Amino acid sequence: xxxxxNHTSITVSKDTVKELKKTKxxxxxxxxxxxxxxxxxxxxxxxxxxxxxxxxxKELAKHSGQYIAVYEDKIxxxxxxxxxxxxxxxxxxxxxxxxxxxxxxxEGIIAGLQFGEPNS
Amino acid sequence: MANxxxxxxxxxxxxxxFGLRDYPVAGIFLKNAEGKWKFKQFLVDSAADVTAxxxxxxxxxxxxxxxxxxxxxQATKQGINVYKAKVDINFNGVILENVNIVLVINNNLRMPLxxxxxxxxxxxxxxxxxxxxxxxxx
Numbered sequence: 001x002x003x004x005x006n007h008t009s010i011t012v013s014k015d016t017v018k019e020l021k022k023t024k025x026x027x028x029x030x031x032x033x034x035x036x037x038x039x040x041x042x043x044x045x046x047x048x049x050x051x052x053x054x055x056x057x058k059e060l061a062k063h064s065g066q067y068i069a070v071y072e073d074k075i076x077x078x079x080x081x082x083x084x085x086x087x088x089x090x091x092x093x094x095x096x097x098x099x100x101x102x103x104x105x106x107e108g109i110i111a112g113l114q115f116g117e118p119n120s
Numbered sequence: 121m122a123n124x125x126x127x128x129x130x131x132x133x134x135x136x137x138f139g140l141r142d143y144p145v146a147g148i149f150l151k152n153a154e155g156k157w158k159f160k161q162f163l164v165d166s167a168a169d170v171t172a173x174x175x176x177x178x179x180x181x182x183x184x185x186x187x188x189x190x191x192x193x194q195a196t197k198q199g200i201n202v203y204k205a206k207v208d209i210n211f212n213g214v215i216l217e218n219v220n221i222v223l224v225i226n227n228n229l230r231m232p233l234x235x236x237x238x239x240x241x242x243x244x245x246x247x248x249x250x251x252x253x254x255x256x257x258x
Contacts, residue, residue: 047157083176083227104143109230114168
């Protein structure tokens with residue numbers, strides 16, 4: 001596979017070699033081609049989203065004003081900010097990669113961050 | 121060039137005084153220090169000058185603050201201390217690079233906010249309350 005600072009040998013099929021040859025440009029090693037493919041995959045591949053769709057409103061209401069960590073339709077962590085929710089989730093399910101959601105407080109959100117000097 | 125359109129459905133959340141209210145949220149992806157995309161749900165906030173996330177969330181992503189902390193206003197005119205940072209954002213395949221954001225130091229942002237700077241400059245943002253969806257068009 002050519003010399004590369006992070007050289008790793010892999011065995012690939014003849015068909016794969018044919019495809020790599022098609023992609024390879026002048027002066028490129030196969031390692032360069034594969035590095036480009038991995039970079040492109042990382043650039044475009046989006047992770048699985050663990051959504052709120054199957055979590056009941058009753059469950060969400062319990063966490064109003066908090067951040068929650070959601071994995072496979074379950075709330076596995078919560079707290080006042082993302083770090084606390086994620087820490088709890090990692091303790092309960094160390095290998096899970098949950099999605100973190102902010103749940104609006106029941107009194108609603110006044111957002112609107114503005115540039116300029118604050119009054120207080 | 122054809123328009124690039126991204127749509128996000130609003131999501132209901134419970135409130136004390138108005139029952140279930142639909143919030144204009146958008147599930148978008150921020151690039152972490154390893155170059156991988158991480159999901160975050162933002163509140164699309166046309167009143168926000170700038171996109172904002174809590175500092176603790178930025179630390180988890182490996183997003184580095186730039187320069188000194190400074191203060192900006194909430195709509196209530198209360199000041200909050202922030203750092204500036206830059207991040208790549210992926211809107212379901214439409215990627216904006218080096219978006220200016222702020223990191224809220226005391227982590228009291230209740231939801232990440234998708235604000236105007238760099239984002240509304242790129243997209244026409246159409247908040248469709250009747251259809252309960254947000255349409256971003258470039």
